[in-house]
Amino acid sequence: MPDQYEVLRKVFGYTDFRGDQEQIIRQVVDGGDAVVLMPTGGGKSLCYQVPALVREGCAIVVSPLIALMADQVGALRQLGVSAAYLNSTQLPEERAEVERAFLSGQLDLLYVAPERLSQPATRQLLGRGTIALIAIDEAHCVSQWGHDFRPDYLALGELAELWPQVPRIALTATATERTHTEITERLHLENARHFVASFDRPNISYRIEPKDRVQQQLLEFIRAEGFAGDTALTGIVYALSRNSVEKIAQFLCANGIDAMPYHAGLDAQVRERTLRRFLREDGVVVVATIAFGMGIDKPDVRFVAHVDLPKSVEGYYQETGRAGRDGLPSVAWMAYGLADVVQQRRLIDMSDGDQAHRMAQGRLLDAMLALCETATCRRVQLLRYFGQEIEPCGNCDTCLNPPATWDGTVASQKVLSTVWRLDREWNGQRYGAGHLIDILLGRSNQRIEQFGHDRLSTYGIGTELDANAWKGVIRQLIAQGLLAPHGDYGVLTLTEASAAVLGGRQTVILREEAKRVRSRSSSGAKRTATELSGEDGALFEALRRWRAAVAKEADAPAYTVFANKTLEALAQVRPGSLDELLTVSGIGQAKADKYGEAVLAVIADFDAA
Structure with missing residues (x-):
């Protein structure tokens, strides 16, 4: 079997691993379990795809979205990897063909949804083949404290008992410490190595x-x-x-x-x-x-x-x-x-x-x-x-554009006092933000006149701010836990923390409403698909048009042909031979064989023009 470095270079076209990828891959290749927290775009897929091509057998990848399996498999096939999926979109004969390929050892990766993996028939099928590893993608779905809980993920913990000798890797792009702990416990990965990358996405x-x-x-x-x-x-x-x-x-x-x-x-x-x-x-x-x-x-x-x-x-x-x-x-x-x-x-x-x-x-x-x-x-x-x-x-x-802050204690007391007086002096009446603002601004309308709220001591005492500013004050009071929405109609009530502000024992600092700003990266200029300019930028666009035509003919996403970063490297390096082409990041042997001559022709035609 090839080692991970040979797979990285020949299949994926990269010379170096990023961040923790090398350690994660070594852990799984050696038969160990891993829990991986890595941001979107950080290269999680390589952490199980490379070991799948190094270890004997077929990797089982648990993926939550059936709609994307075909594209995920298609992208791997572009790299020359033998991959397939099993899901409900397939005809019986299509599923039978995939099953035969798995049992005969022809597959490197097999994608399944958690619902299908829970079925006895699927587990019996997998038990008859050789499993290289089990990758559980979007692992945060197992956590009831996470943001995207999926009940079918709970059954994945049983995989540890079904195939105790098969390494498992759980991956997610987001998890708090609590969610991280629950992933570990529910998937029975207590003996796994944990890899937590920086969640920063500076771009x-x-x-x-x-x-x-x-x-x-x-x-x-x-x-x-x-x-x-x-x-x-x-x-x-x-x-x-x-x-x-x-x-x-x-x-x-x-x-x-x-x-x-x-x-x-x-x-x-x-x-x-x-x-x-x-x-x-x-x-x-x-x-x-x-x-x-x-x-x-x-x-x-x-x-x-x-x-x-x-x-x-x-x-x-x-x-x-x-x-x-x-x-x-x-x-x-x-x-x-x-x-x-x-x-x-x-x-x-x-x-x-x-x-x-x-x-x-x-x-x-x-x-x-x-x-x-x-x-x-x-x-x-x-x-x-x-x-x-x-x-x-x-x-x-x-x-x-750093927002200014201001001492909003008095303004906060005006809001909280209005809420308190409506509740205590007007027989427990409660209202939403709009009515509170009308009272503070001293507005006259049917509801204020009907209930006599123009007789409140806070009526008209807030004219130093306009309606939008008062909305900001109320929004921030809720954010700070000094006001709380209640019931179906969004009425506002005091909280336990309100008393300290009303009693003058707590200062409330508020932020001024920020002005709209443009990002430093754009400065209002037209964005393009690349940061290249001049001749390099023009060649990039020529390569992008070629890629679009190829992808359309193959009915595949353009990025599965070549990523933008690979097109940028091609535009800058301008290789003149297949050997030079293989030095460009993102181009492995399979893609060089498939697209190499066409790419070289695009570059040569551009240089000759």
């Missing part, structure tokens, strides 16, 4: 702004960053509801953005067409619920936008991590507002879980609010959530 610029006409804000962001027009690039927009997904996709299309909706309520064929276009074409924006994106190996997503507040920092990190897997500058943008906080609190209160579960969900939301409202570096706050410390990044909105 992603994080930006969060107050929500105000969010559809227009989203459109302005896409246009200002150069993601539209002649150089339209790929992006994902996340919304909480199916209705929002549909409306935002329609709005973007009406304004010249090639946008498509994706959610569970759409016909399966429509979802499949959308996914295929997203994977195979440039300039496509998918507007989706959070179910979209897990497991997608598309490296050139240039932005991820959220128009609703995510439920947790883990979910936010996982979703934003789908941008910039190729290491090029990308943006994670979000607009969030007071209504988002109220909605998320209401969903927690209405959840089916017990009190402990609701409290846990509340803590997750509190951490997300802290990230949104921080006046310091967002990347520092984000990584601290995962137990990692870094210096301020200089590439997020709070670093590029």
Whole structure:
């Protein structure tokens, strides 16, 4: 059998491992178990793909998304790797052919969903073959404290008893210490080596702004960053509801953005067409619920936008991590507002879980609010959530345009006093933020006159701020735990911590609403698919057009032919022979044999022009 270094060079076209890859691969090749926490784009797949080609037998890869298995297998076959999948999309004769290939030892990797792996027939099949290793991808799905719990993952712990001599590797791009512990316990990986890489994605610029006409804000962001027009690039927009997904996709299309909706309520064929276009074409924006994106190996997503507040920092990190897997500058943008906080609190209160579960969900939301409202570096706050410390990044909105803070104690007391007086002096009446702001601004409307709220001592005492500023104050009071939404209608109530502020024993520091800023990487300029310029940039585009034609003919995603980074290296190195071609990062023997002559012809034609 070849060793891992030979596989890396000849199959994948790389000369060196990155980060912990070498140690992880050695651990699995030697028959040991591993738990791997590594950011999206950090090279997790190589950690089981390389050992699969070194060890005897076939690697079993547990993947949660059936829709992506064909592309994952197709990408490996482009490399000359014998890979297949078993899932419900196949005809009986197709599954039978895969089973025969597995039993005869012809497969290097076999992808299965956790649901199928739980079936007795599948386990009997695997027991008749030789298993090289078992890789459990998206392992955070096993954790009930994580952001994407999948009950079918719980049965994967039984694999340790079924095949005790087979090494297992569990991989995820996001996990807090609690989730990490639960992965270890539920999958019976107590004796595994643990590898925790840095979660920092320095190429992603994080930006969060107050929500105000969010559809227009989203459109302005896409246009200002150069993601539209002649150089339209790929992006994902996340919304909480199916209705929002549909409306935002329609709005973007009406304004010249090639946008498509994706959610569970759409016909399966429509979802499949959308996914295929997203994977195979440039300039496509998918507007989706959070179910979209897990497991997608598309490296050139240039932005991820959220128009609703995510439920947790883990979910936010996982979703934003789908941008910039190729290491090029990308943006994670979000607009969030007071209504988002109220909605998320209401969903927690209405959840089916017990009190402990609701409290846990509340803590997750509190951490997300802290990230949104921080006046310091967002990347520092984000990584601290995962137990990692870094210096301020200089590439997020709070670093590029540090928000001013102000002593909001008096303003906070005005809000809290209004809530207290409505509850105590007006027979337990409770209201939402809009009505509180009307009282503070001294507005006259039917509801205020009907209930006599113009007689409150706090009526009209808040005219030093406008309505938007008061929304910011209330939003931050909720984020700091000094106010709490209650019930189905988003009414606000005091918390135990409110008393210290009302009594003057606690100061409240608030951040001013940040101005919208552009990322340092774009500075408002048109983005392109590469940072190359001049002749190198022109050759890159010629290679990209060739790649698009090849991918279209093969009905495969373009990045499975060559990644953008490989095209960049080709444009800079300009190899003149097959031997020189093999020195370019990302080109192994199989791709050199398949595409080498055509690539050399593109380069030669460009140089001759």
